[in-house]
Amino acid sequence: MRVAAASCALALGLAAAGASAQTVDGTLVAAADEDGLAKASLLIEPETISSLGPGLELVASLRIEAAGSETGTGSRSGFSPISAPLVKGDDFRIELDEFYLAIPAGALEFRLGKQEIAWGSIDGARVVDTVSPARLTEGLARDPRPDRIAIWAARVQAIVGRVDLDLVFAPDPTVNQLAEPGAAFFPQAPRFLAGLQPAGPLPPIQREDRGDLVGDATIGARVSYRLDASDLRVSFVRGIDQDGVPVFDGRQIELRHPRRHTIGLEFVRQFGAVVGRLEAAWTPDARFVVAGSLGSEVAEVDRIVGGLGADFSGPWDTYVNVQLIADHVTSDRELVRPRTDVISTLRIQKDFDDNRHALRAEWLNSLSDGDGLVRLELSRRLDDRFALFLGGDIFYGTSRGIFGQFSEGSRILGGIRFAL
DSSP states (O other), rough: EEEEEEHHHHHHHHHHHSEEEEEEEEEEEEETTTTTEEEEEEEEEEEEEEEEEEEEEEEEEEEEEEEEEOOOOOOTTOGGGOOOEEEEEESEEEEEEEEEEEETTTEEEEEEEEEEOOOOOOOTTSSSSSSEEOOOOOOOOSSSSSOHHHHHHHHEEEEEEEEEEEEEEEEOOOOOOOOTTHHHHHHSGGGGGTTTTOOOOOOOOOOOOOOOOTTEEEEEEEEEETTEEEEEEEEEEEEEESEEEEEESSSEEEEEEEEEEEEEEEEEEEEEEEEEEEEEEEEEEEEEEEEETTTOOEEEEEEEEEEEEEEEEEGEEEEEEEEEEEEEEESSSSSSSSSSEEEEEEEEEEOTSSEEEEEEEEEEETTTTTTTEEEHHHHHOOOSEEEEEEEEEESSSOTTTTTTGGGGGGGEEEEEEEEE
16 A cells, blocks of 8 residues: 555656656446436546656556446455555545556566556457456446456566567456445356355355465466467466455355466467457366355366457448357366356447447357347547447346346446546
């Protein structure tokens, strides 16, 4: 907390002294469901980029969020001690978002400080993108998706000919941020509650202590090879399970975060007007709760996640993205999750000729559970700084599904985005 506060004060001091670039982005949004007001929030993200010398830059940004109604700002338990928000209210929160030095050194670049690590090429899904945790306070109905959380890390990137090297050491055991228990998008499916059926009040939910900054650190390495219209990337990540394993001890559900190892593969190639994307990740020591154990027994299993996607131009000058993602575990025992989850995604965007209006439609569909999410949005750009939007999120399916658990959270939403 003291480190973060000192960093924030330093960042604001540098901004006041004069930065090379300053921006303020934000969103004001309100949403309504069948019960009335479902969400009211304001997000402001000021950022400064200060030049400290030849090629040397300091990037500093804050995340200022106020939210009410049934959504709120999310649980604070996912943050590590060194990444805790500066202001920790349930309805008002200030976080030090990014704060890092970018130091060039020939073919190398060092980034030291709080930063987002974005790996992977599948749109909106985390297959090999397992370094930075994500905000899941509205399930998968967030923009952007994934909404990554910056973590304290030392990062080295190098370019040698056609080869790119990316090394990360992050002694920051921050994990995925969930909604608070009782909020509209708190997970309700049995797979997220140690197999328990939420027929009545849930037992207390606690997170495992993650105070070992070195032992729980994330270490990652990625090697990329560029050849004409293709990119091939291989990665390795060793870190804690950011999703958490829910274990019930008879009194409470504890979200445990065991260490795991993941080997990832990415391949991106342009085929004329089509961009193809392939991702695969193998985790040999994934852990899930065993079905029928009353949430108390965990099995270590092999987990393979794969994604295949394509981007192309569709009819009427639309942009189309289509993907298929499969998540398979190998286990001799029945688990509280299916052995295989298969999800398809379809996104269509249309920018109209007046250069002011845009339409986006998105469909996330679970082929294994038969549930899904449909998202629609129409936006109108007022000028270079402000844009209005009106949309809706429609969840469908049973309460056991990834999307169907939020079937009562379907909503209409609208608001304004700004960039100053």
